Amino acid sequence: MFSFCEGYKDYLSKAKTEREAVRIALEAAKSNGFFSLTEMPVGSILSPGSKFFIEWRGKVLLLGVVGTAPLEEGVRLVGAHVDAPRLDLKPMPLYEKNSLALFKTHYYGGIKKYQWTALPLALHGVIMLRDGRRIDVVIGEDSGDPIFTISDLLPHLAKEQLKKSLDKAVDGEELNLLVGSLPYQGDDKVKNKIRLAILQLLNERYGLVEEDFITAELQLVPAGPARDLGFDRSLIGAYGQDDRICGYTALQAIFDLMNPKHTSLVLLIDKEEIGSTGNTGAQSRFLEYAITEIAARNGMTNITNVNRILANSKAISADVTAGVNPTYENVYDIYNACYLGHGVVVHKYTGSKGKYDANDASAEYMGQIRDILNHNQVIWQSGEMGKIEVGGGGTIAKFLAYFGLDVVDCGPPLLSMHAPLEISSKVDVYMAYKAYSAFMAS
8 A cells, every 4th residue: 555655646746737647647558558549540450458548639548448348338437537726827927016027827726715825836837839849847846946936915914814704815816926036137228127037038948938828838736746644654745636646546457457348448537627628628528539439449330339338338437525624523424424544435426505516326336336346345435525505516427427327426535625735545545546446347
């Protein structure tokens, strides 16, 4: 368990954006013998045991191992999202004020805005230059790199701020990133010299001009590596564990999968934190496209066959849930709560209030999942995210269910979910790996 989690911590430390998560997963897949399915001629037949991948727009990855059963009997799918709450740069971010240069940001996903102030931040992403070149950017992770931060108001002057509710104490437009303070050394008549100096530095280092910000995807994430947490090192503290904890464990499960009965797939998907929208989210038609490509390499060209494959498939929506925080017990129904170190969590439903926006797995499918986990000695638990009227949340399960397949949520519990530092138990990490392994082998 401890050895397994060393690899997980290394993955978390390097995969801080959805692009990085997919790139690292793809590199690992290739080293484990997976080949590009789309480079395989249509009409070719996949043989049992074949390992393939489909990469989609740099932000989605599907890995598959061909089973011995006919494809029309359905697949076993484990789907996890690899995006995480963060701060994105606005299209025109750079400005100067009060002798400082700053970037405007726009937060992505559900965050507590105050948690992102006075925190060491790193800049990750890609920039498309005017000549068509793509520049990959990572600044703030190496010990010799500068970091960035969003300054907060000192307590001495925060009397009015401290009267506000937490969701109003820091406004979204106040999440402005400090990026420099030295003026441009040149023409004294030039205005905004500090802003100009930053542009000059970026041009010298990356060939970037201000317009290139519009054609960039730049994200701010907490700087620094994943770390062991606690005297006994039983916990992990890191950014982005929602939901890369499930992405990593699902990857390791399919890498270790040998000769499954049913074709098994791992889907790493984007945009879950903002509703699974866009052409890289779970609401896109990517899964349908991928199954069509797989079917075409099994001698099937009829769309009816694709629909039948999906309808006969079984899936796990691999996502995290809320573990009981001992300091805030009052938001949980303790009779139906989930605890760190008690194993992977199987959620029959998520959603909020009257189960709105939820997938509600059937009793029959819950029974099948229970039997798989028990038979394979997986430590697991069940429950709800919290009290009914307190809140709630959704996953990609309801979008997978659109295709008619059976699906249930299954993943580890976390503390401080969506915070810059999320907390997991190594027990639960390893049990997620065992659960996904058992499911795909079933």
